[in-house]
Amino acid sequence: MTAITDDENETGGRWDDGLIARRVGQRNEDGTRNEDGTGEVGAEGEGDHIGDEQLPVGGTYGGPLRDRLSALRELLGLSQTRLDGKTLAEAGRVLDEAAARQRLSSRHTVVAIAGATGSGKSTLFNALAGVRIAETGLRRPTTSAPIACTWSEGAAGLLDRLAIPGRLRRKPLAGGDGDDQLQGLVLVDLPDHDSAVVRHREQVDRILALVDAVIWVVDPEKYADAALHERYLRPLAGHAEITFVVLNQIDRLPGEAADQVLDDLRRLLDEDGMAVGEHGEPGATVLAVSALTGEGVGELREMVGAFVQERSAAARRLSADVDAAAAKLRPVYVADGRTGLDERAREDFSARLAEAIGATAAGEAAEREWRRNAGRACGTPWLRLWRWYERKRMPGAAAVEPEVPVEEEPTARQRVEQAVRTVADEAARGLPAPWGQAVREAAVRGAQGLPEALDELAAREAAESKGRPLRPAWWPAAVLAQASMTLLQIFGGLWLVGQIVGVLEPGLIPPVLVMLAGIVGGPLVEWACAAATKGPARRYGQDARRRLQEAAAACGRAKVLDPVSAELMRYREVREQYATVSGSARPASSGPGALRGRVRSRIG
Template sequence: MSRPDDLAERTDALDGLLRTAGHRLDPALAAEGARVVAHVRERLALAPSTTVVALAGATGSGKSSLFNALAGADVARPGTLRPTTSRPLAAVATDEDVHALLDWLEVGDRHALPADNPTARGLPTGLVLLDLPDHDSVVVEHRATAERLYERADLLVWVLDPQKYADAVLHERYLRPLSGHAAVMVLALNQADRLAPGERVAWRDDVRRLAVQDGLDDVPVVPVSARTGEGVDELRALLARAAERRRAAADRLRADVSRIGSAVAAALDGGADVRRDVPPADRLVTALEHAAGVPTVVDAVRRSAARRVRARTGWPPLRALGRVRPDPLRRLHLQPGARDGDAADRTSLPPAGPQVQAQAANAVRGWLDEATTGLPDAWVLAVRADVRTGGLADDLDVAVASTTLLPARAPWWARTVDVLQWAGVVALVGGLVWLGVLAGTAYLRLPEPTTPEWGPLPAPTALVVGGLALGLLLTLLGTVGAWAEGRRQSARARRRLRASVARVATVRVVDPVTTELARWRSCRDLARRAAGDGTRRRR
C-alpha cells in the first residue's frame, strides 16, 4: 500500500531519473516518461479533489446509455448511426471549479448536474463523468481523442458488451498495457439483460479470466443494464466510493509513474547481476606500465643509482673513467635527482612496439568489458565513449617524465666512504712524498733524517701501503653497496612509476567508468523509487 503523499516523491524520482539517464534510455521510453511527469504535475495542479471518470468502450457497447443512467439525466444522445459519440461529453457533479481541468482534458461539451440528487439519481459529489468516442471508431480523430483521454482520466470504466468483450484489439492494445492500473479501472458488463442468468454467469467468469490474463486480477467486474437499471446503483456506488476517498486521481497517476519506473528499472537491470564497484585495475596498470616503458626506466634507475654510488665510493684516481659513459637516465631525457613536477616534460624512451601497444589496448578493452558486464547496451556505449584512448601514450610518457626517480643526493654512507677514500689518497700521496724526500736525500748523500717506524714498516711505507689497502677495501665495499643501492632505488622507482601510471589509468579509464556506473546505480535506484520499490523497502 502506497503512502498518500508519496506520489510527488515518486514523480520527482522519475524526473530525476530521466535527467540523469539522458540519451542512455530508449528514446520512446524517455519520451513516455517525460510525458507522464508533465501529466502528473499538470493533473495535481487542477482540481485535485475531483475524480474524472471516463466511460470507454467499443462501438455499440452502450456507453452513452450507461452515461445517462449514471448521470440520472438524458445528457448524451444515444443513436443508431455509427459512430454515435463523435466528441467527449462531460457531466459535472462537483463543488470545485473544474473549467481549467476540462480545458486541460480538451472537453468542450459540459453539463452541470445537481450533486447528490436522490430524485434524479444523479452522480455523487466530486465526480466528472466523461462519455468518450469509440476506440474502434472508423474516424481516426475519434480514436485519437478516446486514447488521449484514456491516458488522462482518473478512473476508467470499460463498458463491455456480449459481442465484443473478447476482441483482441481491446485486450492487446488497451487493457494489457494498463495491467498495473486495476485499482483505477472497472469492467462494466453492459446489456446484461439480454442474457439468460446462466449465460450471464458464464460471461462474467470469462471476462474475469481474460482480465487475469491481461494482468488485471483485482479489477471489479460489474454486470449492468442501462435499459433496465440493473447494476447501475452498484456501479454508481463504486464511483461514489472513489469520489469519497478522493484518491482515484493519485492512484491513477501513481500507477502511470510506477509503470514507467518499472519499465526503466527492467531496462537498467540489463538481464544480469551487475557489480557495485569497478573491478581491480592491477592488470590494466601492468599493461600500461609496459606500454609506457617502465621496465626500461626501472633498469636505467638501477644502473644510474649504482653509477652514482660508485662515483662516490670508487678510488678517486680512477673515478674519471666512470664518467666517460653517460648517465643511463639522462640518455632517456630523465633527470636523476629531479622532484615531481620539475622533471622534463617528455622522455626519450623508444615508442612501445606493436605487440606491447596491442597488449595495452587489449588490457583497456578487457577491463572495460569486465567493468560493464551486465550493463544495458546504451550504458556500455556511453562508457566506451567516455574512455578515449587517443593520447594515452603521451599522458603515460609525461607521467614517467614527471616522476621522481632518484633522491637528489647520494646516500649518507656513500658520502662517508668518499671522505675515507680521500683520506686514503692523502695518506698515499703523503707517504709517496715522504719516500721521495728520503730518496732525494740519499741521492744527494745528505745526512738521512730519522724515519719513524709504525710496526714492522717505516712510516712513509706504512702510509703508502695503508692508503692503497684502504682504497682497495673501500672500493670493494662501494661496489657491493652500489649493487644494493641500485636494487633499492629501482624498487622504489618502480613503485613510484606504477603509482604515476595508475593515476593516468584512473583519470583516463577508471574514473569515467566509475562515474558512469555511479550514474547507472543512481538511475536504477531512482527507477525503483518511481516504481514503488523504494517506498516498500522504507516501510
C-alpha cells in the first residue's frame, strides 16, 4: 500500500479522499500563503482561521496545577544560587513547555501514535482517521517523518510547535464517521521508536515530550520488547493517565491467546510501575484491537473521542511532567529527619564561645578580687601593717593568689573554630547536600573575625569591671567595728601603761580585759566579715561570668547563628514550595481508565 499523493487528491476542486489540498499558488481565506508555498489548507498553515471560541489553555491551569506551577517557578528562583543548572534543567523545561502550551489552543488535544517497526501503528492511524493517510507496507521503516491529522481548525500553532511541516498535515474526509466525537483531536503518526535511523528516534523522543497523550501500539511479537519498556514505558510510568497501550494484530492470535497476551501486557506494565486503569480507576488504558479487520477500533475511537472532549489532557500531561520533575528534585529538597538548630545546640555553641573567651576564669578572678578587697577593708590594722612590711622587705614575695593559666591567644582561636564547626555540622545534619553546604559556608563566613570580636569583648568587660565599686553597704560598719576593736586595744594598753608609771590608780584586771577584748574582737570581726563575703563574692563572680557569656553569645549569634538561621529559613521556604509542587492530588476519575469505564458503559 502506498501513500496517496497530493496530485491524486485533486478532483476538480472537490475533496473526496479525506485530504484537503489546494492548487499551487491558491491563497487562503486571509490572502496569505502557507509556509510551504502550496497553499494547502490541510497543511494547517498560517492561513488557518481561528474562531472566536478558541481560548488559551491557560484557562485550564486552575486549582492545584496553577499553584504547583507557581510554586515550581518560585522554587527555581530560590534555588538558582544553591543548585547547578543541570539539576534544575528539567524543571525549567517543564515551566517553558507549560508556558508554550498555554499560549496555544485549548480546544485541541494532541495525541501521538507510537510503536515499534511492524506494530501496525500507521494502519491504526489510518483506521482512526477513516482514510488512508499514513503510508503502510512491508518496507521498513515505513513512517520516516511524523504525519498529523486534525479534525478541526486552529491547530496550526500546535503543529508548528511539533515542527511538522505543512506538507505532512492532513484532515480526514469531511463528514466522515465519528467526525463529531473527534472534534479537537490532533493525531500524530510517529516514526518507529526502534528505527535504525537515528534521526527517526530523535524525532520520536522530541515529539513525545510535547504531545498531550500517547497511544502506544504493540504487537503480539514485540509487546515485551525491553527497548519499549526500559526506554519509554518505565520512565513515563507517572504519565499513565494520558497513556493508551493498544495490543494490535489480535486477528493473528487464535482462541483465548489474545486475552492471555493482554494479561501478560498488563503484568509488564505493572512491573514498569505504570498503573493500569481498571473499573473506572485512574491509570493507563489497555485494550486489544485489530487495525486490519477493525475489531476494537470503534471502542478505541469512542474512548479517544471522550478523552479529547474533556479537554483536560494538556493539563494532566503537564501535571504528570511536574510530578516527574518533582521526583527528580526530591533528593536535593527533602531532608532526612528533623532539621535545624534546637535550643540545646544553640546553648552548647554559646557555652563553647564562653569557654573560649575565658568567662569561667574571669568569674573566678572576679570572685577572688572581691574577697581580697573584703580582706583589705575588714582585716585588722596590725595584719595589714604586717603584709605591708612583708611587701617592703621582700618585694614579689607577697602572698598573692595564683593566676589562672590562660591560652596563648585570649579567645583560644582553635576553640572558637571548633565551636563554629560543631554548630555548623549540627545545623546541616540531615539536610540535602546543597543546602547543608550552604549552611556550612554561612557559618564559615560569619566566623571570620569572630575571635577578634571576642577578644575585644573580653578586654572591654575587664576594663568595665575595674571601674565598678566592689564595696557593699555593710563594709563601713565592718570597718568601724574593726576600728573600735583597735581603739579598745590602744585604750587598754594606755590604761595599763598609766598604772605602771603611776599616773593612774593600780588595777590590772580592767585594762587587761579592755585590751583583750580589742585583741580578740579584731580577728572575730575579720572572720565574720570573711564569712559574710562568701555569698556576695560568689554572686559577683557569677555576674561577671554571666556578662561575658551573654556578650559572647550575642556576638556568636550575630556572626554565626543568624546567618545559619537565615539559610535554614531559606531551606524551609524552598521545602514548602517543593511540598506544593509535589503534593497536589488529582481526582481518581480523570484518567483514560475512567474514560474507558464510562465509554464501555455507554457502548454496553
